[in-house]
Amino acid sequence: MNQRFITFEGGEGAGKSTQIKRLAERLEAQGHSVLITREPGGTAGAEAIRHVILSGAAEPYGTEMEALLFAAARSDNVQNIILPALRAGKIVLCDRFLDSSRVYQGMTGNVDMDFVLQMERAVTEGARPGLTLIFDLPAEIGAERAAKRRTEDQPDRYEKEALAQQEARRQAFLKIAKDEPDRCLVIDASQPIADVNKAVDTAVDAYLGAFEDA
Template sequence: MTDNPSTGEPARRGRFITFEGGEGAGKSTQARLLAECLGSHGIHAVLTREPGGSPGAEIIRHVLLSGAAEPFGPEAETILFGAARRDHLTSTILPALTRGDWVICDRFADSTRVYQGLAGKVDPDFILALERLTVGADRPDLTLVLDLPPKIGLARVASRQQGTLDRFEREGVAFHTKLRQGFKALVQAEPERCRLIDATRDKHVVAAEIRDLVLTRFDLPARLVAS
């Protein structure tokens, strides 16, 4: 653990927060708003995403989201997600946490559990074994699951993408309905780590609820509420 340059004392490990949910739920927007809120009060947050977040993982991101890996089957896609995640962790997430920075990530291992596991029908034991190898004990401190009806989310995606959809955005409503069910099941299974957020509301209302959750979870000063 590196020293704090101002005090010479060891830096406290940062916090690791992930955003999960279906397409168009507002994960990247809410991740950015939370990072800005924390930053305005002296907490440096590294904003990152999956797949991607490091040079090696960004290369794999292109392969996955372009659909180039799809012909090889969901198991191969799962392995590629795992490889990207490991590079992301070692290159970006863990160094930031060790410095004492917070990390806010748009998607992480839970997306693989839901997208490839539930919707893609990859054996859950295979996914969990891969997760143990690639993630180990480096799991998020808090996971915020943004919940939105699939039809609304897909309409949002279509309006902003102007016809250019990625591998998973091209899937139909039935696929995305399974995803929504999977993320809700995740919250029920791990209530200490995961929180369900109603993403149908105005983005600023959603952001305020997220700030309150983060305040409570990590015992931050109440003045953050006013940001």
């Protein structure tokens, strides 16, 4: 079931949302049934938590509280969106999932990693991505892109943070990719968009073809 679960990860402005929509359209044109979701988000309750987190309202309570909020949103998303879709045979594309919590709250957020992993196990109910695409982009380029796409005057909770912190997150994602090469594939998001599109399509086609032929 998790073979049909693909997650998109990376720093701010890396282009995950654009790629996930484009890939969904391509897979649907090939005859696949596809569901897109995001974290935090996916359900009404999780979207409400998303607003609380990204607005910065939870920031004064510390990173551990934010980690708990992410876990609550993930639990709702997994139970009501992700697992039902996987059980129905759909391909699920998720904009951020476990790795973002590991990076943003754990590896660069000073929350104890054992605590992060315990919450992960508690709320995912066995849902694990079979493939994770990590969109890699230097922090300064990501910040510029995020500013251009922004629809509101103020950056969100994470976009506003210093480039050094954002670059630390980039390196944390790359470490996860190095540690879990069977699941993670790094996409150079600094390439021209046509090359990024091709890299995503090649990776996903190879992945889906491998398990569909098994």
